Amino acid sequence: MSSKRGSRFRIKPGGVLSGRVTVPGDKSISHRAMMLGAIAEGETKIHGFLQGEDTLATAKAFQQMGVEIVNDGKLVRVKGVGLHGLNGHTGALDLGNSGTSVRLMTGLLSAQSFNSELIGDKSLMTRPMLRVIKPLRSMNAEIDCTDKGTLPIKITGGRQLHGIEYELPIASAQLKSCLLLAGLYAEGTTTIIENEPTRDHTERMLNTFTHQLRREGSRIACDKADKLIGTEIIIPADFSSAAFFIVAATLVPGSDLILENVGVNPTRNAMLKVMKMMGADITLENERVQSGEPVADIHIKSSELSGIAIPEDCVSIAIDEFPAILVAAACAKGETRLTGAAELRVKESDRIQSMLDGFMATGIEAEATEDGMVIQGGQFDGGEINSHGDHRIAMAFAVAGMISAESMLINDCDNVSTSFPGFVDLARQAGMDIDYV
Numbered sequence: 320m321s322s323k324r325g326s327r328f329r330i331k332p333g334g335v336l337s338g339r340v341t342v343p344g345d346k347s348i349s350h351r352a353m354m355l356g357a358i359a360e361g362e363t364k365i366h367g368f369l370q371g372e373d374t375l376a377t378a379k380a381f382q383q384m385g386v387e388i389v390n391d392g393k394l395v396r397v398k399g400v401g402l403h404g405l406n407g408h409t410g411a412l413d414l415g416n417s418g419t420s421v422r423l424m425t426g427l428l429s430a431q432s433f434n435s436e437l438i439g440d441k442s443l444m445t446r447p448m449l450r451v452i453k454p455l456r457s458m459n460a461e462i463d464c465t466d467k468g469t470l471p472i473k474i475t476g477g478r479q480l481h482g483i484e485y486e487l488p489i490a491s492a493q494l495k496s497c498l499l500l501a502g503l504y505a506e507g508t509t510t511i512i513e514n515e516p517t518r519d520h521t522e523r524m525l526n527t528f529t530h531q532l533r534r535e536g537s538r539i540a541c542d543k544a545d546k547l548i549g550t551e552i553i554i555p556a557d558f559s560s561a562a563f564f565i566v567a568a569t570l571v572p573g574s575d576l577i578l579e580n581v582g583v584n585p586t587r588n589a590m591l592k593v594m595k596m597m598g599a600d601i602t603l604e605n606e607r608v609q610s611g612e613p614v615a616d617i618h619i620k621s622s623e624l625s626g627i628a629i630p631e632d633c634v635s636i637a638i639d640e641f642p643a644i645l646v647a648a649a650c651a652k653g654e655t656r657l658t659g660a661a662e663l664r665v666k667e668s669d670r671i672q673s674m675l676d677g678f679m680a681t682g683i684e685a686e687a688t689e690d691g692m693v694i695q696g697g698q699f700d701g702g703e704i705n706s707h708g709d710h711r712i713a714m715a716f717a718v719a720g721m722i723s724a725e726s727m728l729i730n731d732c733d734n735v736s737t738s739f740p741g742f743v744d745l746a747r748q749a750g751m752d753i754d755y756v
């Protein structure tokens with residue numbers, strides 16, 4: 320069964336998670352493989368590319384700019400056109416729900432000879448873009464957006480960018496990656512100072528495409544590139560999709576689940592630390608490095624959790640996992656405090672508000688703050704919630720449905736297919752009683 324427009328999920332309590340499950344490919348790494356493959360010389364073969372709406376939106380945009388991409392659902396072949404081989408697209412490039420596509424591509428397209436316009440869906444059209452536009456302008460890019468700093472973004476081509484030294488004012492891998500992609504084309508060196516770590520997939524993948532960055536402490540230096548060379552990439556399963564099963568298998572008594580081949584990059588995996596602090600039983604098995612990324616099988620056994628104060632230095636390294644982590648907190652004994660997480664308010668939805676709304680509707684006591692949440696662990700009653708069109712909110716409450724007193728009905732689940740196509744089928748296979756209604 321595949322996701323349908325207007326779909327709602329119903330989850331009945333019960334079930335046990337067991338066996339071995341492989342979640343789809345990593346979204347962040349898939350975007351980067353597509354983008355770098357498109358501007359490399361020669362062919363790039365991508366195994367395990369995420370066939371989700373977000374990454375397919377990136378692929379479509381590059382096809383519209385003249386890149387030949389053959390996608391048989393398993394292997395994706397990208398015929399790279401070289402750093403200067405893209406063609407302008409007449410009309411706007413529509414990047415759907417995908418913030419990563421827009422922010423990274425704004426950097427890349429600022430350096431092209433042609434004009435570009437970027438748009439997205441209702442959620443994306445309201446998300447903040449000045450964080451990328453301002454530093455790109457200081458590199459000599461010409462970019463317009465609305466007065467509110469939102470899409471549509473209009474980029475004037477034919478500008479020669481120059482390198483800058485820039486200290487990231489917010490912990491954002493999208494911003495860092497945007498500037499690194501612009502830095503490939505900028506005269507001189509683009510230096511980024513990152514005081515809080517964020518996912519480093521762009522840095523790792525640029526090395527795979529033979530462009531060496533220099534890293535010294537918190538400074539990342541990128542020189543203008545002569546060329547990137549096409550390569551073969553194996554994409555691991557997405558840790559952020561695995562997160563829902565990590566929480567489910569922890570919370571549902573009697574569960575014993577192995578998630579295979581998951582990316583466990585240290586700039587992504589702080590959720591493991593947070594869950595272990597709460598008392599989770601999680602072990603990494605078969606640890607290895609694949610296409611420059613650490614990968615492991617994650618073995619989870621159910622266990623009782625206790626509330627904690629989540630360390631602030633975990634926030635940027637677990638940013639996408641908070642909907643799942645907060646569901647774990649809602650079932651932990653005692654209070655959990657999340658602070659330093661204001662960025663959650665500008666994700667696909669305001670995730671602090673969306674989680675709070677969901678908790679209120681399903682019997683969990685919680686309070687939102689500017690930059691986080693305080694949750695009193697308890698028991699989900701079940702009931703009806705709205706995902707606010709946010710894939711990760713929908714999947715987090717699907718997990719909650721397994722341990723609720725009554726069924727959980729989740730509205731507005733279409734966007735689950737942006738990051739996790741086949742979620743319902745895989746969740747059923749793992750032991751969740753979930754269906755469309």
Ligand code: S3P
Pocket residue numbers: 346347348419490491492493494496517518638639662
């Ligand atoms: C991403 C970075 C994160 C994350 C997003 C994907 C990326 O955003 O939330 O889902 O691929 O670089 P920020 O870097 O804006 O925090």
